[in-house]
C-alpha cells in the first residue's frame with residue numbers, strides 16, 4: 448500500500464450535511480434516552496463553575512440539537528436556571544464551522560434560543576487526541592462520528608467500503624486502524640471526563656453476522672463509479688484513490704479494550720448494545736411506492752456524508768481536477784447512484800452501536 452494514501456473524513460460543505468443527514472437524525476434517536484440517563488446520573492462538579500458538555504464530531508450541528516437539548520433540559524432540572532452550561536462542539540479543522548454557528552444561532556430547535564445560560568463554542572481538532580483539559584467534561588456525546596478512521600490505511604482494491612472488500616490484507620489493515628483509533632478515542636475521553644462523568648457514543652456497527660449493511664447503496668455507488676471509468680469521465684488512477692475510511696464495529700469490537708470488569712482508561716462500561724436502525728426511507732416507499740424518491744433520498748445520505756471523501760480521489764494525482772469538475776462528478780455520481788437504487792428498491796440494513804461509559 449502506498450504511504451501517501453490518505454482520505455480524511457469531510458462532509459458536504461455549505462450546510463450540505465445538515466440538509467442531507469435525515470438518516471443520521473433518525474438513527475441517533477435510540478441513543479438519546481441513554482444520554483438522558485447519563486444526564487440524570489452524572490456527578491456534577493462542586494461549586495458554581497460551568498458544566499461542560501462536549502459534542503465529538505458535531506459536523507454542522509443540526510443533528511446535535513435534539514440530544515444536547517435533551518441533556519441540557521435534564522441538567523437544568525438538577526442545577527436550576529442560572530448556572531452556566533458550556534457546550535463545546537468538536538470536529539476536524541476542515542469542518543464547515545460557519546454552518547455550525549449559523550445553525551446554533553438560527554435553528555428554531557437550537558438550545559441557545561431556549562436557554563440563556565447555555566454557551567456554545569467549538570474546537571477544530573481530531574478527537575483521536577485529547578482536545579479539552581483533563582477532568583473538565585461532565586457529559587460527552589458523539590454520534591455517527593467514530594466510525595471515521597483517523598486515516599485511511601490505503602486504497603481498497605475492489606470496493607470503496609472495506610466491509611465489502613475481499614482483500615484480506617486491506618481488511619486487516621482497516622480493522623487494525625479501527626481498533627487503535629477506538630482505544631485512542633477512549634483514552635482521550637478518559638482523561639477529559641470529570642470524575643463521575645458520562646460519555647455516550649453512537650456509531651456505525653456490525654450486526655451479529657458482522658454485516659455492515661447499506662449494501663444496495665454501496666453496490667449502486669460502486670457501479671456508478673465503474674461506469675465513470677469505463678466511459679472515460681474519470682481516470683483509473685483517480686478511481687483507485689477513492690475509499691471511504693469508515694469501519695463498523697461489532698459489540699465485541701466496541702468492548703475489546705475493556706477488561707473483564709468493563710474497565711479501560713479510567714472508563715467503565717455501563718451499557719453497550721448493537722441494534723438495527725429503522726429504515727424510514729424504505730417505510731415511506733412502502734406507503735408511496737415512488738422508487739425515484741427512494742433512490743434520491745438514500746443517495747442524499749451518501750452525498751452529504753461520503754461523496755466529498757470519495758471525490759478526494761480526484762485530487763490525489765499530479766493532474767488534480769478543478770472545482771467545477773468535482774461539482775460535476777458529485778452531480779453525476781448522485782444521479783447515477785439514485786437511478787440504480789430506483790431500479791430495485793430494497794430495505795437498507797442499518798446496524799448501529801450505542802455505548803454508555805462512566806468515568807471512575
Ligand SMILES: C[S@@+](CC[C@H](N)C(=O)[O-])C[C@H]1O[C@@H](n2cnc3c(N)ncnc32)[C@H](O)[C@@H]1O
Pocket residue numbers: 456457458468471472475503504505506507510511537538539542572573574575589590591592593595596597752
Ligand atoms: C456523519 S457526521 C456526524 C455528525 C453528527 N454528529 C450527526 O450525528 O449527524 C461525522 C462527523 O465526524 C467528524 N469526524 C470524523 N473524524 C473526526 C475526528 N478525527 N475528529 C473530529 N471529528 C471527526 C466528521 O468530520 C463529521 O463531521
